Amino acid sequence: MRKIIHVDMDAFYASIEQRDDESLRGKPVAVGYAGARGVVASASYEARQYGVRSAMPSTTALSKCPHLIFVNSRFDVYESVSDQIMSVFHEYTDLVEPLSLDEAFLDVTHNYKNIPYATQIAKEIKQRILEETSLTASAGVAHNKFLAKIASDYKKPNGLFVIKPKDAENFVESLPIEQFFGVGKITAQRMHQAGIKNGMDLKQRPEEELTRLFGKAGHVYYLNARAIDERPVEPNRIRKSVGAENTFLTDLGSLEEFIPELEDIAAEVIERISESGFEGKTITLKVKYASFRTITRSKTLLRNVTDYQILLDTGIELIKNIDMTEKVRLLGLSIKKNDSSGHPEAIQLSFDFKD
Numbered sequence: 001m002r003k004i005i006h007v008d009m010d011a012f013y014a015s016i017e018q019r020d021d022e023s024l025r026g027k028p029v030a031v032g033y034a035g036a037r038g039v040v041a042s043a044s045y046e047a048r049q050y051g052v053r054s055a056m057p058s059t060t061a062l063s064k065c066p067h068l069i070f071v072n073s074r075f076d077v078y079e080s081v082s083d084q085i086m087s088v089f090h091e092y093t094d095l096v097e098p099l100s101l102d103e104a105f106l107d108v109t110h111n112y113k114n115i116p117y118a119t120q121i122a123k124e125i126k127q128r129i130l131e132e133t134s135l136t137a138s139a140g141v142a143h144n145k146f147l148a149k150i151a152s153d154y155k156k157p158n159g160l161f162v163i164k165p166k167d168a169e170n171f172v173e174s175l176p177i178e179q180f181f182g183v184g185k186i187t188a189q190r191m192h193q194a195g196i197k198n199g200m201d202l203k204q205r206p207e208e209e210l211t212r213l214f215g216k217a218g219h220v221y222y223l224n225a226r227a228i229d230e231r232p233v234e235p236n237r238i239r240k241s242v243g244a245e246n247t248f249l250t251d252l253g254s255l256e257e258f259i260p261e262l263e264d265i266a267a268e269v270i271e272r273i274s275e276s277g278f279e280g281k282t283i284t285l286k287v288k289y290a291s292f293r294t295i296t297r298s299k300t301l302l303r304n305v306t307d308y309q310i311l312l313d314t315g316i317e318l319i320k321n322i323d324m325t326e327k328v329r330l331l332g333l334s335i336k337k338n339d340s341s342g343h344p345e346a347i348q349l350s351f352d353f354k355d
Helices: 012-020 058-064 075-089 118-133 145-154 165-173 185-193 199-203 207-214 217-224 255-276 308-319
Strands: 004-009 029-032 040-043 069-071 096-100 103-107 137-142 160-162 241-252 282-289 294-300 328-336 347-352
Touching: 004 075, 004 118, 004 145, 012 029, 012 040, 012 075, 029 058, 040 058, 040 255, 075 096, 075 103, 075 118, 096 255, 103 145, 118 137, 118 160, 137 145, 145 160, 145 165, 165 199, 185 207, 185 241, 185 255, 199 217, 207 217, 241 255, 241 282, 255 308, 255 328, 282 308, 294 308, 308 328
Parallel strands: 029 069, 137 160
Antiparallel strands: 004 103, 004 137, 029 040, 096 103, 241 328, 282 294, 282 328, 294 347
16 A cells, blocks of 8 residues: 655745744735736735635735735745755655645655654654744645645645545545545536535546546546545656646637636636746647537747736637637636747647547
8 A cells, every 4th residue: 555645835935934024924925916917826824814815816815805915926935945845855755746846745655764654754744844944834644646635735734634545435425526636616616517516426427427527537536536546656747737627518609608718717727827836938728629629729928927817818819719610618728838949929739639
C-alpha cells in the first residue's frame, strides 16, 4: 500500500507578508493590485472571514471587506521560501511532485529515514517548515493522491488529516462534490444540475453517463467516487498549461449564449493560475461542436496572462472567428507556456476531428 502525503502551505503569499511585516499581523490582507482591474492573488485567513478569496476581482474584495489591506506581490521572496520548503521535503524522499510554489505531493512509501508511518513524517515536515520559515502548513495523508489532496484541505489552517484505506470509500461517499479534487466551480454547478451533490450520488452513475456528461474527466470521476487513483507521484512533472472547460447540457448556437459561459470559464482559469503560480502567454480557445468536431484557436500575448478581463476579451476575440453554422456542445479556455517560436501576437490555428 502506497503512503502519499500532500502538503499545502496556509495562505502562502499573504502569510509571508504578515510574517515579514508585523503591522499586518492579525489583519485582513490581500496580495495583489487594488485597482479596478486588479485581482487578489492570495488572502489571509482574516480576510477570508469576510469572503475574500484568491482570483476575486479587487473591487469585489474591497466591497466585502472595506478595510482590506492590499500589498504588492514579491515573487522572488515567495520562490525563495518555496525552495526552503522543497528542501525539507527532499530530506525524506526524492519522490516529490510540486503542484505550485506552495504545495506538493510526496510518496514516502520508502523514505530516507525509514519511518514506518506517513503520519509521523507529515508531523515532522510540518514542524520543520515552521522552524525553517515561521509559516504553517496543512498536510493530508492517504494511500493515493486524490485522497491526500482532499485530506490536506480538510482541517486548514495548520491541519493534519489522515484517510485510512478501510475508511476511504465511506469518506468519499459523504463528501460534497465541491470538495472533490479537480472539480471546480463550473463543473460542480453542472453536477448539481445533473443531480450529483456528493460522492454517493456520483458513485451511482454509470461510467458511460459520466463520460457523456464530462468527457474524458468522467472516467476519472468514476474512479474517484470509488476512492481509486493510481497516478504515481511524478517528481519531474512540468505543468505546461492550465485551463477549464464546460460541456453544456443543451448545445449553444450564438455569441450571446457563448459569452456568459466564457465569463465563468475564464474566472475558473484565473483562479487556478492564481493558486498554482503558473505563468503562460498563450491563450487557447477550445470548441467542440454537436457533431464532436473539435477545433482550437490560440493567441500568444506579450506578457504572462494573469488578468481576468484580458483572458475573457481574448477568448471572445477568438470565438468571433469560429464557424457558427453548427451548434456547440463544449467550450474551453487554457493558458499555455509560450510557444517555441517566441513571436508575440502570433495567431495559431489547429484542427482535431477526433473526440
